[in-house]
Amino acid sequence: MAGGQERILRRRISSIEATKKITRAMELIAASRIVKAQGRVRSAKPYSEKVTDVITNLAGGGAGVDHPLLTQADQVNRVAYVVIAADRGLCGGYNNNVLRAVERAITADQAQGRQYVLVLSGKKAAGYFSFRGYEVHAAYEGFSDQPNYSDAKTMAESVAELFESGDVQQVYLAYTRFLSMGSQEVTVDQFMPLEASEIGADASENTAGGGYEFEPEPAEILSRLLPRYVEARLYAALLEGSASEHAARQRAMKAATDNAEDLKTNLTRIMNRARQEAITTEIMEIVSGSEAMSDDGDHDLDDAITQSLEGSLAALIPDRSDA
Amino acid sequence: MQVEFVSPEAVLFSGECSQVVTRTVDGDIAFLENHAAFIGALDIGQAQLWANDGVISLAINGGFVEVSGNAVTILSDGAMAAGDIDLSEAESDLAVAEEALSSDAEDVDAANAKKWAETRIQVAASS
Numbered sequence: 001m002a003g004g005q006e007r008i009l010r011r012r013i014s015s016i017e018a019t020k021k022i023t024r025a026m027e028l029i030a031a032s033r034i035v036k037a038q039g040r041v042r043s044a045k046p047y048s049e050k051v052t053d054v055i056t057n058l059a060g061g062g063a064g065v066d067h068p069l070l071t072q073a074d075q076v077n078r079v080a081y082v083v084i085a086a087d088r089g090l091c092g093g094y095n096n097n098v099l100r101a102v103e104r105a106i107t108a109d110q111a112q113g114r115q116y117v118l119v120l121s122g123k124k125a126a127g128y129f130s131f132r133g134y135e136v137h138a139a140y141e142g143f144s145d146q147p148n149y150s151d152a153k154t155m156a157e158s159v160a161e162l163f164e165s166g167d168v169q170q171v172y173l174a175y176t177r178f179l180s181m182g183s184q185e186v187t188v189d190q191f192m193p194l195e196a197s198e199i200g201a202d203a204s205e206n207t208a209g210g211g212y213e214f215e216p217e218p219a220e221i222l223s224r225l226l227p228r229y230v231e232a233r234l235y236a237a238l239l240e241g242s243a244s245e246h247a248a249r250q251r252a253m254k255a256a257t258d259n260a261e262d263l264k265t266n267l268t269r270i271m272n273r274a275r276q277e278a279i280t281t282e283i284m285e286i287v288s289g290s291e292a293m294s295d296d297g298d299h300d301l302d303d304a305i306t307q308s309l310e311g312s313l314a315a316l317i318p319d320r321s322d323a
Numbered sequence: 324m325q326v327e328f329v330s331p332e333a334v335l336f337s338g339e340c341s342q343v344v345t346r347t348v349d350g351d352i353a354f355l356e357n358h359a360a361f362i363g364a365l366d367i368g369q370a371q372l373w374a375n376d377g378v379i380s381l382a383i384n385g386g387f388v389e390v391s392g393n394a395v396t397i398l399s400d401g402a403m404a405a406g407d408i409d410l411s412e413a414e415s416d417l418a419v420a421e422e423a424l425s426s427d428a429e430d431v432d433a434a435n436a437k438k439w440a441e442t443r444i445q446v447a448a449s450s
Contacts, residue, residue: 043333050329050398054362054389061362149331149400212391215347215363224364225387228400235331 006278009271013264020260026090027253030246033145034181037243040146041178044239048232055225059196061218069160069194069226073169078115080137080168081105082159082191082234083129084175084241085122087144092252094176094245095124097186102174105188106134117168119159121238137162147242152235160230163192175237176244184244191233194226324356325394326372328381330402335381342373343395345388352388354395361390367438369446370397380405382446384439401439405446413443 083102085095106116117137120126126139138158143151162168171192177185214221289308326343328336343354346368354361365386372379386399417440423433 040332044331046327046334047329047331047398047400050327050389050396051387054387054398057362057389057391152331153400212360212362215349215352215361218362221362221364221387224385228387228398231400232331 006271006274009267009274013267013271016260016264016267020257020264023253023256023260027250027257030091030250030253033246034243034250037146037239037246038178041236041239041243044232044236048229048236051225051229051232055222055229057212058214058218058222058225061212061214067223067226068164069192069230070196072193073166076114076169078117078168078170079109080117080119080159080162080171080192081188082119082155082171082173082237083121083125084173084237085120085125085128085144086241086245087123087141089124090252091245091249092255094184094248095122095128098174098176099125099128101186101188103132105172105174117162119155119162121155121241143238144242144245147235147238149231149235152238153231155238156227156231156234159192159234160227173234173237175241176248178240178243178247181247184247192230194229324354324358326374326397327394328370328372328397328399328402330398331400335402335404336372336374336379338374340372340374340395343370343397345370345383345397347388354390357393358390358395360392361388363388365397365399367435368442369449370402380446380449382408382439382442384442403443403446405449408443408447410444410447413440413447416440417444 081102083098085098089095102118109116116134118129118134119137120129120139121141122144123141126136126141129136138155140151140155159171163171170190172188173191174186174188177187179185292308324340326336326338326340327334341356345352346366347363348366349363351368352363365383365388367384368382370381370383372381382403382405383397383399384401386397386402388398389396416436420433420437420440423430424437427433
């Protein structure tokens with residue numbers, strides 16, 4: 001009967017309402033975290049800019065560019081991918097976009113006969129690659145929300161070790177760049193060896209670098225500074241990733257909230273129609289019942305009741321007439 | 324002169340100072356107004372900034388200093404202001420490091436840990 005349907009619909013609506021409350025809360029939390037994450041991206045900039053400045057000046061002061069981190073290998077047999085994804089899902093395509101980009105890059109490398117090494121950040125990245133049977137060299141998790149510099153440091157050290165030991169000849173960094181609230185972009189950039197031009201280490205000696213005093217030798221300062229540069233760059237990528245994650249989650253949760261709202265409106269309409277139908281049927285039954293009684297006013301009341309009872313029985317068990 | 328103290332996560336200090344004393348790997352160095360352009364690698368040690376409202380002491384766990392155009396920039400990924408130092412933690416770190424050194428005097432990590440703990444204790448005591 002219609003009443004049962006109404007009850008089912010009511011239950012579904014209340015469950016959708018509960019879901020909507022959750023997605024709405026997640027949307028608001030993510031929105032507030034984007035602002036914080038953006039602030040962290042901003043406050044990390046002065047350091048990496050200054051480090052780059054110092055490297056430029058060192059190069060100008062005659063520091064050789066023969067550091068292992070700057071040396072291109074003659075032949076690339078193994079490529080390491082540093083993948084930055086999230087620990088949690090429910091953030092739209094954020095994880096999948098990065099992971100697919102890396103998977104494509106690995107396939108392209110394998111076509112060229114190169115092997116891969118994976119260094120992952122984020123539980124979702126580890127889950128994705130280990131489920132698909134990829135070999136994972138190292139996986140870090142627990143800081144995709146709010147990465148610290150020490151997290152970046154630990155990761156950078158293990159990556160630099162891979163590279164400096166000659167185990168891999170190239171390292172790529174895959175992360176989601178935060179362009180604005182509305183747009184984030186997956187990038188797979190070369191991370192190691194460092195491009196001399198990118199850090200300004202190819203500056204010729206007649207630039208600003210002249211006239212500096214160095215303590216100790218420029219080459220030694222450079223060899224201490226380059227690992228810091230690598231850390232700062234990874235840290236920046238982690239921060240951009242976390243800002244993008246929150247932005248993606250905010251958008252996904254906003255869409256979910258909107259969908260829940262639509263669903264609720266639709267279901268409420270269906271439920272109201274069902275309720276109206278039930279009421280109309282009931283009224284019709286009463287009206288026809290009372291009409292039957294007033295028409296046959298002089299008949300016995302008992303007769304009318306028996307008739308209407310038989311009518312409802314027939315309606316309830318329509319098969320009986322066939323038998 | 325303008326002094327900036329920058330860590331990877333934030334700019335910890337930015338302002339006018341009359342003098343900056345810090346320790347490079349070759350030894351202590353002080354910068355006064357109009358110091359010549361200079362780039363140095365910092366050792367584990369103390370940095371003191373003579374700011375307008377008093378001397379600021381910081382413990383530095385390695386870093387870099389650049390001086391140019393009457394501006395000093397200190398870059399450090401491990402720096403602690405005197406107020407942020409947990410003295411009991413520093414002391415227990417010192418004990419651990421000394422124990423490691425007593426069994427292996429060549430342990431570079433332990434030697435650095437000891438230096439870092441001592442610096443923190445010193446900075447905390449000076450404030």
